[in-house]
Amino acid sequence: MQALSDCERCMQTYDRPTRQALGCGYEPPAPRGVPVMPWDHDDRRGPPLTVCVGYTTNLPEVIEVSHARLHWSKSQLDAYLGDERPTEQLLGAIVILEAETNTYTNWRTTPKRDGGGGV
């Protein structure tokens, strides 16, 4: 799990074929026939992941929108942006992240017997 949040550490720890099988965004696609299984929550619903979450969540634009969403959720987007007006892209990305977060929260708080990921 630690490697998920630290790409450099992951690169030092695991060889290229292993990282390809985990969907590393820094590596070429795994050779045909090799199953790619990025880390994911067990039984999560939704489209399967194709790229490691460690790569995507460390991208500058993803970090930026997660900071912006935190401020937006407290009606503090203006404070985050200063004098600037939010771009359409930033607002669109906040909507996407909010929707996905709600989907995840719903799944996580639904008991397993009802198809969720909770207890």
Next chain:
Amino acid sequence: MLRPQSLQRPSDDFWPGDPAFVQPPERVDGQSDEEWHKALDEHQRKLTVARETGNWQPMLAGDGQPTKFVLRRIPGDVYRKLTDDALFGRVGPGEYAQLLVRCALIDVVNLGEARVELGRHERYGKIASVDITNALDQIDTRIVRDLAELLRQRHEAVSPKSSRD
């Protein structure tokens, strides 16, 4: 200090054809179509990673300094005017590309004496003077074309609808 891609603020970008960068592999004798396309795909993937992460170091070919373009997000109303003008034939494809770049470009670094001078266009608002795109055309006409395509993709990449497609 490189400013990585941002959904809100100006960011630094480069033209991949800049000789300071590793260029796509040329086909060698005896290389099959599949091998060559694989090599081209690999080059493209490295470029995508550099752009996404903001780490261009692996793309550098030597000690040369690439020309850096500082690009702002084009405001939605300006982008729509430009798109309308292109759709209804008020500007041709070449001029559309040039206007897209001029609307986004706010600074350039490592381009000799060339500087970006910002002015005000009666239709598109804040815009770089045509001198800078002319200077780029003198180096390589693909620069403006490729930067415009990058800007178009970047503008249309994030939408709540497209994320579910």
